[in-house]
Amino acid sequence: MDREALVARNLQMARILHQPSAQQRLRHGLCRMVAAIPVIPQKQAAGRLLIIRPDHMGDVLLSTPAIQFIKRAQPNIEIHVLCGPWSADVLANYREIDLVLTLSFPGFQRQTDSSLVHPYRQLFESSRKLRKVGYDGAIIMRPDHWWGAMLAYLAGIPRRIGYDLDGVAPLLTERLQHQRLHAIAQNLRLAQAWADAPPASEIQLDYPIDPADNANVERMLIEQQLADGQPIFCIHPGSGAASKLWEGDKWAATADALAEQFGAAIVITGTSNEMALVKCIIDKMKTPAIALAGATSVGQLAALYKRARLVLGTDNGAMHLAAAVNAPTVTLFGPADPGEFAPWGDSRRHAIVASTIGCRPCRILDWRSDNPEFHPCVRDISVNQLLQVARTIIDATSDDH
Numbered sequence: 001m002d003r004e005a006l007v008a009r010n011l012q013m014a015r016i017l018h019q020p021s022a023q024q025r026l027r028h029g030l031c032r033m034v035a036a037i038p039v040i041p042q043k044q045a046a047g048r049l050l051i052i053r054p055d056h057m058g059d060v061l062l063s064t065p066a067i068q069f070i071k072r073a074q075p076n077i078e079i080h081v082l083c084g085p086w087s088a089d090v091l092a093n094y095r096e097i098d099l100v101l102t103l104s105f106p107g108f109q110r111q112t113d114s115s116l117v118h119p120y121r122q123l124f125e126s127s128r129k130l131r132k133v134g135y136d137g138a139i140i141m142r143p144d145h146w147w148g149a150m151l152a153y154l155a156g157i158p159r160r161i162g163y164d165l166d167g168v169a170p171l172l173t174e175r176l177q178h179q180r181l182h183a184i185a186q187n188l189r190l191a192q193a194w195a196d197a198p199p200a201s202e203i204q205l206d207y208p209i210d211p212a213d214n215a216n217v218e219r220m221l222i223e224q225q226l227a228d229g230q231p232i233f234c235i236h237p238g239s240g241a242a243s244k245l246w247e248g249d250k251w252a253a254t255a256d257a258l259a260e261q262f263g264a265a266i267v268i269t270g271t272s273n274e275m276a277l278v279k280c281i282i283d284k285m286k287t288p289a290i291a292l293a294g295a296t297s298v299g300q301l302a303a304l305y306k307r308a309r310l311v312l313g314t315d316n317g318a319m320h321l322a323a324a325v326n327a328p329t330v331t332l333f334g335p336a337d338p339g340e341f342a343p344w345g346d347s348r349r350h351a352i353v354a355s356t357i358g359c360r361p362c363r364i365l366d367w368r369s370d371n372p373e374f375h376p377c378v379r380d381i382s383v384n385q386l387l388q389v390a391r392t393i394i395d396a397t398s399d400d401h
Contacts, residue, residue, distance in 0.1 A: 003357070006374060010359035017364050020166065028167040031146050035153065035170035042134050042156040048078045049194075050130065050138040050157065052148040053087070054105035056240060057298070057317030059183065060087040061324055062344070063141050064094060065203050066187035071096035073195030080133070082148075084108050089298040090321075093208040106147065123147065127154035137161065139190050143178050144168060161193050180337070184344050205344040207324035209306060213299035217307065220300075224265070224290050231264045234305060234322070236313035237281060238274035238293075241365040244314045244334050246378050248277065252284035253383045254312070258390065259287045264309065267292055269301060269318065310394055312386070314378065319343050323350055328397045330390050334378035337361040348396045351389045355380035 001009070020028065049070070053063050060083060071079060078098045081091055085102040086109075092100065103126055106119035130151070138152040140162035149171040152160045162168050164175035176189055184205065188197045226232070237251050255266045266287065268278045272294030282289045296304060301318065302325050305311050311322035312330045315338075319331045323343035331343055333354040338361075343350040354360065360377040367375050 001374075007358040010362060010374065013370070014359065014362040014364050024167070027146060031150060031167045032170045034150055039154060039156050041158045042131055046136065047074075047076055048080065048133075048135050050135045050152070051079065051081045051141055052138060052145065052152065053081060053083050053141045054103075054108045054145060054148060055142055056084070056086055056108070057090050058320045058341070059142070059317075060090045061205065061207070061317065061320045062183040062341075063187050064091075064096075064207075064324075065184050065205055066141075066191040067094065068096045069188060069197065070191050070194045077194070080135070082130075093210055093299065095208070119147065123151055124154065127151055127156075130155035130157070137193075139193075140168060140172070141187055141190060143186070146171070159193075161190055180340060182342070182344065183340055186340075203344075205320070205324045206326075207302050207321060209303050209325065210299050213297070213303040214306075216300050217296075217303040220292070220295075220304075221307075226265050231262055231309040232267055232304075232307055233258050233262070233264045234267045234269055234308045234311045234327075235281075236269045236311065236316060236318040236322075238270045238277055239314045239316045241335075242372065243365060243367050243375050244316070244332075244336070244378060245277075246314060246332055246381065248280040249284050250381075250383050250386075251281045252286075254386055254390075255281070255289060256286050257383070257387055258310075259289075261391075262309070262394070265290060267304065267308070269293060269296065269304070310390060310397075312390060315341060328393045328400075330386065330393055332378055332381055332386070333361070335360060335362050335365055335367075335375070337363060349393065351393050353381055353386050353389050 053060055067079060080099040080101055081097050082101045082103055084105050088100050088102050091097055135157045137159035138157040140148045143163040144165055146167035149162055149168045153171040160172045161174045162172050163178040165178055169175050235251060235255060239245055258264055259266050266289040268281060268289055268291050270278050270293035275293045278291050278293040282291055302321050305322040305327040306325040308327050311327045313319050314332045315336050319329050320343055322329045323345050329343045329350045331352050333352050338352045342352050355377045357377050357380055
């Protein structure tokens with residue numbers, strides 16, 4: 001299939017996939033039915049706010065400026081965040097959050113739930129627990145999260161804020177029109193229910209590093225026998241979506257070139273599930289590399305990135321963590337829109353690399369039912385493209401080191 005035909009095919013498929021499926025339409029109808037059932041509101045719990053954020057590391061990190069903004073505007077408010085156990089460590093160091101609650105949200109475990117009843121049983125059980133705690137308001141921070149909106153509704157939380165999207169809107173008391181803004185700006189729009197948001201130039205993404213994590217990372221690097229003053233380049237090649245991945249041999253060639261030109265130590269990071277990918281890259285490299293997949297906590301990963309001269313990776317949560325500690329980054333983008341999900345910060349410190357193929361960004365992350373060869377948006381990126389951008393960022397941030 002030639003490129004023009006491939007683009008036309010993918011655009012047509014994306015349009016179809018963005019339309020609600022029959023199952024989704026049934027679910028939206030269920031949400032409208034539930035919203036028509038009167039629910040006894042909670043007793044007032046003055047000054048307690050629940051933020052519902054079921055996602056993984058990247059999206060959770062992009063919520064923190066809004067959380068910090070609310071706390072600064074109303075220091076006496078008590079903020080609880082309900083997140084998946086997979087993200088609790090991401091929020092542990094933020095003093096603005098009074099309590100982190102965890103819930104294994106259905107659909108976010110990155111595994112199939114075979115029970116059709118379990119998500120609804122879990123919904124009712126969790127709503128009863130939240131009702132006992134008591135909240136004045138809730139923010140449904142994931143735009144399309146009907147399950148979280150229904151949870152807040154059944155819990156009787158009197159003020160429920162989210163986006164005017166099918167399935168979510170009927171269960172809310174306040175609805176905002178969804179816009180294609182950067183996720184940080186989008187989250188801050190929800191926070192404006194508590195105070196006026198600051199201009200974009202004043203919004204910062206940061207991650208508070210625990211001194212113990214700094215010490216642990218320094219010990220790890222000493223054990224790896226790094227030379228004094230040797231720069232560290234980190235690569236985080238993994239992603240939760242296969243369509244975002246780049247080939248291992250390209251990562252290896254990139255790492256070898258950077259190690260040779262800058263005398264850098266290459267550290268490859270990832271989750272324990274990505275050990276095979278990391279090993280594949282290291283096996284293809286000509287120069288030695290340090291593999292830390294599965295060997296760091298979120299806090300240690302942040303401390304490592306803070307120490308790095310440059311962090312490279314695919315569109316994933318680790319790149320947002322790197323940006324949050326002000327490490328220079330270069331990110332490969334495929335199906336997602338960098339206008340919404342690029343690492344936040346100064347463009348002189350954070351760059352993206354993307355294909356010019358006409359069907360991106362399709363905003364479809366799960367093409368598992370289709371031949372991956374039909375979705376080359378990340379594989380289109382060449383080693384030379386990435387190296388050219390990486391060198392530009394290195395030059396632009398040279399005064400930092």
